[in-house]
Amino acid sequence: MDLVMAGLEPQAxxxxxxxxxxxxxxxxxxGFAMPLIMVSAFSAFLPAEVALAGLILPTLITNMSQAFRQGHAAAIGSARQYWRFLAGTVAFILLSAQLFEHIPRMAYLLLLGVPVTAFxxxxxxGLPLALPLRxxxxxxxxxxxxxxxxxxVSGIWGPPLLVYLLSIGAPKVEAVRVQGVVFLIGAAALLMAHLGTxxxxxxxxxxxxxxxxxAMLGMQFGYKIQDRLDQALFRRWTQALLVLTGLNLVRQALF
Structure with a gap:
């Protein structure tokens, strides 16, 4: 048991x-928010390095489940369709991971939390806001x-993808699958980067x-809820959760 506790007290x-x-x-x-919730909560009682390392494997495995839920062909199709987003994400995860110890925590939390919350x-x-995706x-x-x-630097790369998917009005099943594919490949890149650091x-x-x-146990219960949500309700849940997570990032930065 001591092996998996990473030197933590049992309560932690x-x-x-x-x-x-x-x-x-x-x-x-x-379809998202696992790293956001984990980082937000872990920061209250875990060292930053343990918190970041702790979310890597749950993120990797749950996104594998999410990406391939409709089969390998659908996952590969999503990867091909969104390859630009994937390439940008992976390349800059590998680069920015080297800066983990040099970027003030307040800075990246505010720079992520404020625009995501506002959007x-x-x-x-009800404002019909969308990014200019011409x-x-x-x-x-x-x-x-x-x-x-x-x-x-934070283990969180979901909000920009969510902003993009909301802006193009991606259907529920596609949006969840794309998140799984992008998050899966990003999680693999994060693992490789921090094996080096x-x-x-x-x-x-x-x-x-x-x-x-x-993580997997909770996800199986969550799937049952997802399958019952229609497109409009799914979109509103996504927007509401983005607001809450963005506000929590701002709260962490300021307090």
């Missing part, structure tokens, strides 16, 4: 397991790069592996 370890169970449930229901809140209020290729590259920049040490990866169990 079991709190991390509970947080991951809830994060898995939310991810199963709406999602305006959409939730030049869709440029938007994919740009948002992929932004996601990668945040992903390497030393953050993904054997002890921390053992802790991360333990968190896979509650």
């Amino acid at each position: 370890f079991w709190a991390a397991m509970a947080v991951t169970l809830f994060a898995g449930f939310v991810k199963g229901a709406v 999602a809140a305006l959409q939730l209020s 030049h869709r290729k440029g938007a994919e590259w740009g948002l992929g790069v932004i996601g990668g920049l945040y992903g390497g 030393g953050i993904a040490s054997p002890e921390r990866l053992a802790f991360s592996a333990a968190l896979v169990v509650p």
Whole structure:
């Protein structure tokens, strides 16, 4: 048991397991927010390095389930369709991971939390807000790069993708599958990057592996909710959750 606890007190370890169970449930229901919830909660009682390493394997395994839920052919098709977003995300996760110890936490939390909260809140209020995607290729590259920049230092690269999918009005099943594909490849890149930085040490990866169990359990319950949501309700849940996660990022930065 000591091997998977990464030197943590039992209370902290079991709190991390509970947080991951809830994060898995939310991810199963709406397709995202696992790293956001885990990072937000973990920051209250775990060292930053342990928190970042802890989310790597649950993110990798749950996104494998999500990406391939409709089969390999559908997942490969999504990867081909959104290859620009994927390329930008992966390249900049690998680059920004090297800066983990040099970027002030307040800076990246505010720079991510404020625009995401504003965008999602305006959409939730009924304003027909969408990114100008006449030049869709440029938007994919740009948002992929932004996601990668945040992903390497925080383990969070979902909000830019969610902004993009909301802007193009992607159907529920496609949106969830695309998130799984992008997050899966991004999680693999994050693991490779932090094997190099030393953050993904054997002890921390053992802790991360333990968190896979509650993550997958929660996700199976979440799938049952997702299957019952129609497109309009799914979109509103996504917008509302983006607002809450964005506000929480701002809260962490300021307090």
